[in-house]
């Protein structure tokens with residue numbers, strides 16, 4: 001059997017080998033056994049039921065909570081030549097009828113259904129008359145009240161085992177929590193199921209946490225370094241989502257907001273544009289969640305701290321499903337802890353409050369940790385590692401330490417002086433000698449510690465307080481709005497008996513500089529070809545009305561760019577190229593790769609210092625495209641393309657900027673240049689006809705400047 005499974009893996013899906021534990025799981029399901037599979041996002045759960053569906057008689061019924069998710073899965077299967085369909089409320093009556101009859105005639109290998117649809121008695125009766133290959137329950141944690149995504153619709157699925165005793169059930173989830181796992185097995189009645197828990201590590205994700213100082217500027221710095229990449233920015237409230245989106249747009253980023261308060265239509269539009277690589281950045285609340293199966297999400301930023309390590313891990317896990325290097329950045333500030341705290345305390349279920357506070361504390365501890373992030377995360381999920389990961393901010397840039405004994409003494413004694421009744425914000429105000437009314441009312445300006453810390457900024461103090469709490473010198477009483485009190489160990493510090501060593505805070509720019517970015521698509525010429533292939537993929541996908549990743553994954557394009565296959569046989573050896581896709585897209589991709597090999601490709605040799613993005617624009621310039629065409633192909637603004645062309649020209653490449661300006665405008669602009677020299681665009685444009693735009697002036701000025709130099 002192993003051989004024939006391997007054969008299916010290669011010919012249908014284009015993959016060369018199974019990941020652990022795919023093969024074992026698949027063998028069991030093919031043999032008719034139940035399996036419970038816990039695997040992180042991007043681990044490869046889908047194959048665990050898709051291959052059995054092809055190796056067992058009858059149709060496989062896949063239960064999936066979200067319609068958008070189903071559609072992508074079905075599109076991806078169809079693209080591989082697998083007979084799949086979905087059955088849900090989004091179908092028209094005609095479509096539903098067609099799917100029904102396909103199902104009844106045995107023309108489907110997989111059918112995706114929403115849980116409420118599946119459990120309708122009429123539908124169940126029809127299933128009873130058919131040959132069923134298996135039931136696959138995706139996002140199985142939705143059945144458990146313990147889980148973080150409980151869905152009442154899922155409860156009914158628990159009846160399947162009783163109704164169809166002979167049909168194997170594969171239940172899948174990425175939830176790590178052992179309590180929830182047990183509950184899923186109980187609810188589904190699959191006590192005999194073989195349980196597989198795959199490692200939780202996501203080695204391709206780089207974790208970074210930085211102190212939140214000027215969050216928007218920090219975010220913008222980060223995004224500026226990732227101009228061509230897609231990602232998600234999570235914020236805690238709808239209002240914040242709106243604000244951040246607006247500011248990003250204002251700063252020229254292609255961003256859109258997503259939260260539960262927006263109309264369904266708008267949310268669909270945003271999600272769709274993101275999936276289709278038409279939108280680069282989604283700023284969202286946690287409402288932007290399960291529906292995202294876009295594999296090439298390159299970064300996830302937490303603008304605010306999430307409320308548990310589970311949420312953090314799940315949200316960051318949406319980056320890099322394709323296995324390519326990806327990033328998780330969190331901005332962490334003390335204020336967030338207070339906000340999260342008050343949200344939790346709004347609940348009137350004391351047991352719930354207790355659990356959530358514990359989870360929040362664990363999250364804070366993670367954010368403040370000065371040890372390898374991955375180790376901390378995996379340890380949280382019960383997977384203890386004995387080595388650092390070398391792929392997180394702490395590993396690549398260990399925090400510098402300094403002797404903070406004096407500062408700690410000031411901080412602790414000020415906490416004492418204000419009577420251990422105030423939060424960090426107020427204590428810091430006193431330390432810094434602030435003159436607010438509250439301080440005067442409380443007569444805290446008369447304390448001996450008033451103003452003794454004026455030489456540090458409140459951000460710096462904030463950082464010190466956070467670490468003092470984390471190290472156990474200060475205790476934060478959450479039932480009293482975060483009032484700080486001295487812990488027993490504070491005595492020795494106050495008496496000067498203990499040295500306090502703290503880490504120096506870092507900022508994104510600094511982290512950036514240190515951790516050399518590992519680009520997903522590789523360097524130089526490979527990157528240019530990757531960009532070309534990506535543009536081709538986008539064209540094909542748009543024509544077919546599917547998201548680009550349905551055509552090929554980024555990982556597949558990277559491998560194509562690196563290996564430049566010359567013929568069908570070589571192309572077939574690329575991961576992700578199966579026989580169906582080879583027939584469908586093979587010639588187009590081979591042609592594109594071939595073009596990159598012809599003399600044109602020498603541009604790499606000609607100008608070895610060009611950045612990847614300039615190379616990609618250069619390649620399109622040489623295809624003879626107009627500025628708007630280039631912009632569309634690259635998903636960039638016209639202005640950006642013009643800037644690229646200018647840079648290319650300045651780098652000495654043979655770029656005729658005037659190719660993009662109407663012939664009759666050129667002499668007018670040149671006359672102005674002769675008269676004034678290469679002054680500002682505004683000055684040059686003054687007095688020129690309305691029809692001549694800034695871009696025209698800019699292009700001609702660029703060309704003119706070059707003429708002067710030689």
Ligand code: ADP
Nearest residue numbers: 015017018019040041042043044045046047321
């Ligand atoms: P999950 O459902 O666990 O989040 P998927 O099933 O969507 O993950 O798989 C994640 C990615 O890994 C997909 O792009 C998929 O094509 C790829 N993948 C899965 N199994 C393999 C394999 N054996 N070899 C190569 N790629 C694989």
Ligand code: ZN
Nearest residue numbers: 372389392395
């Ligand atoms: Zn690490």
